[in-house]
Amino acid sequence: MFNLKRSVLAAGFMAVAALASASVSAQAAGGGGGVGGIDALTISPDATLVAKLAVSVTVTYTCRPVFDPSTNTFVVIMSSSAFVSVQERTGNDVANGSGIANGTAVCDEGLAPTPTVNSITVLVQPTTFPTSSGPFKNGTALASTSVIACPNSFFPLPCDFGSAGPTVISIKS
Numbered sequence: 001m002f003n004l005k006r007s008v009l010a011a012g013f014m015a016v017a018a019l020a021s022a023s024v025s026a027q028a029a030g031g032g033g034g035v036g037g038i039d040a041l042t043i044s045p046d047a048t049l050v051a052k053l054a055v056s057v058t059v060t061y062t063c064r065p066v067f068d069p070s071t072n073t074f075v076v077i078m079s080s081s082a083f084v085s086v087q088e089r090t091g092n093d094v095a096n097g098s099g100i101a102n103g104t105a106v107c108d109e110g111l112a113p114t115p116t117v118n119s120i121t122v123l124v125q126p127t128t129f130p131t132s133s134g135p136f137k138n139g140t141a142l143a144s145t146s147v148i149a150c151p152n153s154f155f156p157l158p159c160d161f162g163s164a165g166p167t168v169i170s171i172k173s
Contacts, residue, residue, distance in 0.1 A: 037064060037162055038062075038160050038161055039063065039109060039162065040060070040061055040062045041061040041147060041163070042059065042061070043057065043058075043059055043084070043143050043165055044057065044058040045168070045170060047141070047143070047169045047172070048171070049138060049171050053125070054097070054123055054125045054126065055088075055123075056123055057124055058119060058120070058122075059082050059119070059122065059145050060118065062107075062117055062118065063078070063080075063105055063107035063109060063149045064109045064160060065109075065111055066078075066107070066158045066160070067158075075151040076107055076111065078104070079104060079149070080102065080104065080120065081100060081102050081148050082100065082103075082120045082122050083098065083145065083147075084098065084099055084100075085098040086136065086142070088136050088142075090134060093133070094133065095135060095137070096127055096133045099123050099125055105118045118149075124143075136171055137171070140168055140169065140170055140171070142166040142168060143167055143168075144164070144165030144166045145164055148160070149161070
């Protein structure tokens with residue numbers, strides 16, 4: 001006799017087993033649009049507790065210029081955005097949150113003998129929806145980041161991008 005509940009459970013188990021056997025890879029830095037990438041992407045190991053609630057995390061990176069075919073020049077000054085997520089065990093709970101910051105990047109890797117190291121600081125606030133995760137506290141946590149840098153001058157945008165983490169950070173007041 002056909003048992004719907006057993007069939008659904010068996011199908012779910014097979015799907016989980018298939019996904020668990022698939023290989024997953026992560027990259028520490030990447031490139032975008034075939035033009036280069038965000039390189040030397042680093043999350044500072046020291047983060048600052050802000051207002052006994054959020055965490056200020058600094059990310060540094062270098063990036064490559066993109067070629068503008070309309071002017072036959074390299075674009076070095078780009079708009080950048082950094083996304084940072086943080087997870088910290090606080091007692092029996094886990095505080096988690098994310099934040100985004102925007103800035104300007106000097107992407108001169110490959111053109112300058114010493115590429116410009118760009119820095120962007122992101123305020124990571126605890127998640128509040130659908131449920132509140134609670135505040136961050138002094139201690140250690142895991143942080144991950146994704147950074148993108150795009151020129152403002154032409155379309156389509158051949159953006160540079162990269163990601164790093166998770167890495168252990170120390171949160172202090």
